[in-house]
Amino acid sequence: MSTLFNDTEIAFRSKSKKQLLQAYWLFRLMGFPELTKIGTYLIKTALKLPLGLKKVIKSTLYEQFCGGETLDECQKTMADLQRFGVYSIPDYVAEGQESQKAFDLAMHQVLQTIDLAQSERNISFAVFKVSALGSVNLLMKVQQGVALSEKEQEECEQLDQRVHRIFSTAIEAGVRVMVDAEESWIQNVIDEWALSAMFLYNTEQAWIFNTCQMYRKDMPKRLQQLADTGKKRSFIPGVKLVRGAYLEKENERAEKMGYNSPIWETKQQTDQAFNEALSFCLAEDIALCIGTHNEESVAITLDLMEMNKIQSSYNGIWFAQLYGMSDHLTFNLAAQGYNVAKYLPFGPMKLSLPYLFRRANENKSVSGQSGRELELLKKELERRESLKH
Numbered sequence: 001m002s003t004l005f006n007d008t009e010i011a012f013r014s015k016s017k018k019q020l021l022q023a024y025w026l027f028r029l030m031g032f033p034e035l036t037k038i039g040t041y042l043i044k045t046a047l048k049l050p051l052g053l054k055k056v057i058k059s060t061l062y063e064q065f066c067g068g069e070t071l072d073e074c075q076k077t078m079a080d081l082q083r084f085g086v087y088s089i090p091d092y093v094a095e096g097q098e099s100q101k102a103f104d105l106a107m108h109q110v111l112q113t114i115d116l117a118q119s120e121r122n123i124s125f126a127v128f129k130v131s132a133l134g135s136v137n138l139l140m141k142v143q144q145g146v147a148l149s150e151k152e153q154e155e156c157e158q159l160d161q162r163v164h165r166i167f168s169t170a171i172e173a174g175v176r177v178m179v180d181a182e183e184s185w186i187q188n189v190i191d192e193w194a195l196s197a198m199f200l201y202n203t204e205q206a207w208i209f210n211t212c213q214m215y216r217k218d219m220p221k222r223l224q225q226l227a228d229t230g231k232k233r234s235f236i237p238g239v240k241l242v243r244g245a246y247l248e249k250e251n252e253r254a255e256k257m258g259y260n261s262p263i264w265e266t267k268q269q270t271d272q273a274f275n276e277a278l279s280f281c282l283a284e285d286i287a288l289c290i291g292t293h294n295e296e297s298v299a300i301t302l303d304l305m306e307m308n309k310i311q312s313s314y315n316g317i318w319f320a321q322l323y324g325m326s327d328h329l330t331f332n333l334a335a336q337g338y339n340v341a342k343y344l345p346f347g348p349m350k351l352s353l354p355y356l357f358r359r360a361n362e363n364k365s366v367s368g369q370s371g372r373e374l375e376l377l378k379k380e381l382e383r384r385e386s387l388k389h
C-alpha cells in the first residue's frame with residue numbers, strides 16, 4: 001500500500017480531538033454486525049421513533065456523514081475543507097420521494113448548488129440523482145418500454161424538463177455537473193440523458209460527467225462504446241468511475257426474478273475491471289473523476305499519471321471521497337497537489353436515512369473499510385497524545 005496515505009497528521013488536521021474520538025467510537029460501533037442490523041432497522045423506522053433516538057442519530061451518523069440540513073449549513077464545512085486544498089461536491093440527499101413538489105424542491109437544491117459554485121470556487125462539481133427528480137416507477141416503465149398513461153407522459157415531460165434545466169443552468173454558469181449512477185433497472189434512461197447532454201455540451205471541455213459502475217459486467221464494453229461515440233461525434237466524455245453501491249439489491253432482485261445478475265461474481269473481478277478502466281480512461285483522454293476509498297486504485301492512478309507524465313494538478317483528473325470517510329486519502333492527495341473533493345451530502349435528516357443506512361452497512365466489516373478507518377484514527381489519537389509527553 002502506498003505510504004503516501006499513512007500520514008495521519010495531514011489526514012486529520014481539520015479534526016479536533018473530540019471529533020476524532022466521536023468518529024472512532026462510531027466506526028467501532030458500526031463494526032458490530034448485530035448492532036448495525038438493529039441500527040439499520042431503527043433507522044428505517046426512525047420516522048415513528050421518539051425524538052431521543054432521532055437526536056442520537058443526528059449527533060452520530062448524520063454528523064459524521066452529512067454536511068448539514070441546508071446548503072447554507074454546509075458552508076462552514078466547505079470552507080474548512082478548502083483551507084486544506086479540498087474541494088466540495090454538495091449532494092442533496094432526499095431519497096424515496098414521490099411527489100412532484102418534492103421533485104421540484106430537489107431540482108431547486110441542485111440549482112442553488114450551481115449558483116453557489118459560480119461564486120464560491122471551493123465547489124468543484126454539482127451533482128444530482130435522476131431518481132430525486134422523478135418517480136422510480138416511472139423510470140422503470142420508461143426503461144421497460146411500457147406504454148405510459150397520459151398522466152405518466154406528463155410526469156415524464158416534467159422530469160425531462162428538470163434534468164435539462166439543471167444541465168443548461170450548469171453550462172450557463174460554467175459549472176461541471178455529475179449524474180449519479182443508480183440501479184440497473186433505471187440506469188439506461190439515466191445514461192441516455194447524460195449522453196445526450198454530453199453530445200450537446202462537452203464539445204470544448206467535459207462539463208457533463210456520467211457515472212460508470214465497474215461492478216457491472218457490461219461496463220468495460222459500455223465504456224469502450226462511450227469512448228468510440230465521443231470520437232465519432234466529437235465530444236469529450238466525462239466519467240465518474242465508481243465500483244457501485246447497490247450490490248445486494250441488484251443480486252437479490254436478479255435472484256428473485258430469475259435472471260443473471262449484471263454484477264461480477266467476485267470483488268476481485270470488480271477490482272480488476274475498475275483498475276483496468278483507469279488505464280483505459282487515461283489512454284482515451286476521458287475526463288475523469290475517480291470516486292473511491294480503495295487505496296490500491298488511487299495508488300494505481302497516481303502511478304499511471306506519473307508514467308504518462310500527467311501533472312498532479314491536471315484538471316482532467318479528479319479524485320473524490322465521501323464526507324466522513326477516507327480522510328487519509330483526501331487530505332494526503334490534496335497536500336500533494338492533486339485535485340480532490342469530498343461528496344458532501346446535505347438535506348433533512350429524515351430524507352437522508354437511506355443514505356446513512358448505506359454508509360453504516362458499508363462500514364460494518366471491521367476487516368474492511370471501518371477497520372482501516374479505526375486503525376488510522378487510533379494512530380492519530382496516539383500521535384497527539386504522545387506530543388503531550
Ligand SMILES: Cc1cc2nc3c(=O)[nH]c(=O)nc-3n(C[C@H](O)[C@H](O)[C@H](O)COP(=O)(O)OP(=O)(O)OC[C@H]3O[C@@H](n4cnc5c(N)ncnc54)[C@H](O)[C@@H]3O)c2cc1C
Nearest residue numbers: 180181242243244245265266267270291292293294320321
Ligand atoms: C465520490 C463518490 C461518489 C459515488 N457515487 C456513486 C454513484 O453515483 N453510484 C453508485 O452506485 N455508487 C457511488 N459511489 C459508491 C461506490 O460505488 C462504492 O459503493 C463505494 O465507494 C465503495 O467502493 P470503493 O471503490 O470505495 O472501495 P472498496 O471497498 O474497495 O470496494 C467495495 C465495492 O466493491 C464491490 N464489491 C464488493 N463485494 C463484491 C462482490 N462480492 N462481487 C462484486 N463486487 C463486489 C462493490 O461495488 C462494493 O461497493 C460513490 C462513491 C464515492 C466515493
